[in-house]
Amino acid sequence: MEIYPDLFGCVYKFAKTQGWNSETPLKEMFLRENISTSFTSTSPEEQVLDSLRVLHCQDPPILHQGLKPQNVLIEEALARLRRELVQRMSGELIKQLLDDLLMDGVLNDGEKDSVLQENDTRADRARCLIDMVMGKGREASRKFICHIQSRDPTLSADLRLPV
Secondary structure, three states: OOOOOOOOHHHHHHHHHHOOOOOOOOOHHHHHHOOOOOOOOHHHHHHHHHHHHHOOOOOOOOOHHHHOOOHHHHOOOOHHHHHHHHHOHHHHHHHHHHHHHHHHOOOOOHHHHHHOOOOHHHHHHHHHHHHHHHHHHHHHHHHHHHHHHHHHHHHHHHHHOOO
16 A cells, blocks of 8 residues: 555545444445445556455455455465375374364355265365365354364464465
């Protein structure tokens, strides 16, 4: 944001002109019919405002303090790193991740068992687990990456997993 130091100030001013106040969630402002869902102008301010609209309307919303490329693009990062993860995740790490994701409610017992029982090799188990998690969306992918970071910091650092 160094290129446009006043960018968020401009977005704030625009939001205020649309009736936003600190007691009204931005999501409500963005969902109003009179707010354009895509701008015809390409000004940086309007591009950022359009991006904020998309992020605030997510469920759960990505708020400003969580607005980092690695949070928004977490699923893409996991897909990009899939091949290396399949090659480098140990059998023990896979079992630990399955337990962690079960405790988080990301996976159920049947899904955990299917990863272990329906895949003969370590690589197939890793592949199945990664694909299952990616299919569950951004929050599941974020939890998966967080668990890898805590369980295997070396692998996490080597792959430069998003924080």
